[in-house]
Amino acid sequence: MSEQMEKLYAERLKRYTTAMRNEKPDMIPIRPFVAEFVATYCGYTCQEVAHDCEKAFEATRRCASDFGWDATVGNMVFVWTALTQAIGLKYWAIPGIDLPADVGFQYREPSEEQSFMKPDEYDALIADPTGFLFNVWMPRVSTEVVEPGRPSTMRNNLSFVKGGMGMMQYFQGLSRQGELLRTECGCVSAIAGILKAPFDILADKLRGYVGLSQDLFDCPDKVLAACEALMPHLTQVALATSDPHKQVPVSLWMHRGCVPFISFEQFDRLFWPTLKPIIETLWSNGLQTLFYAEGKWGAHLKTFRELPAGSIIFHVDMDDIFEVHRVLGDRFCISGGIPNFLLAYRSPKEVRAYCKKVIDEVARDGGYIMDASAIVQNDAKVENIKAMTEFTREYGVY
């Protein structure tokens, strides 16, 4: 790596980590979570970046270089659909196969009747989560995998061989991508490690949202026990995949565990007590958590204050960023909050005006990272991402 690039990387890393500690860096760090936007910018289809992860890596690096961002995610088109096809995962709609080539991949939640875990299977999940995933869940979510007790097939065996080797290839590629972002672009890999709330995992990939909603009334104690059974495993995965240097945060993708999807009572009894200890464990291991608060979590901001100061970075999606700053700004760094509709449908002038408002009111004392509200997909206009970036560079200097 050239000396100049090393210096640039060091400056950006310092800027990013200073802001994440809720302190004031030299200027506001810019860390967009760009997904299919990288395809738009580089002239690829959504199919190309979803199905060929090397194209996604290359497009991300080109964006990081051209825009000069401080940090970004190595590949925010996070589902490599060639791998999910090899494993036979049914729940992804793949661009170019199930969807037009220019539509981003989509999650297909099954109907309540087709849910991947049945309502009478809580005890089996609670007793042995890993065994349940291999023996019950995987045969249901894969077109290839045969359930135990039935004759095995070549397709069954190939699912695990190709899936295992493909996953290894992907993560080696992602690791190489982190190095190339550093050496070619001077850009920091923004996150390391993955976490989801036990409640959200139960809703997303096991019972389904509709099924879980019913379970909350039929068997709330089982739901709680299942969340508790998932906790040590989700903690294990988050720790095992985190940044060994403890510089960048573990990403927590927050889905539907908030009011009004669930009640305050359900949040207080089920969602929060099975998530909070995981965050505290990560923090005790020297790791911050990026709360990627998808949707609106405004009803729970005061609850989040229970977490140790500095332990999270609160990312604003649909919430009122000014209210989030008022309630949480003294304890945690805040990121995001530039509405995606603005980036997709409005003018660069309007983008700059909104960025100014956020910088003036949220970022004045540091502890803010510029980003869109949600991950940036292929509807965002290039000139608007450019406006967000350039304005922040010009105006966001302390």
Added chain:
Amino acid sequence: MSESQQPQRLPGECFPYEEKKKEISEVLGDPQLVEKMWKDIDGLGYMYIWFCLLAF
């Protein structure tokens, strides 16, 4: 260990070494090395299934 048996699987493991050890009459060399390598590679199987659940 048969498919139907349910071992106590801790976070990070699929097929606990304590179960595997029952299939080995005697380790003639370094038993700690055997245990470590079993656990390391077993852990990859664990990451595979949990990554399918969490990320893919």
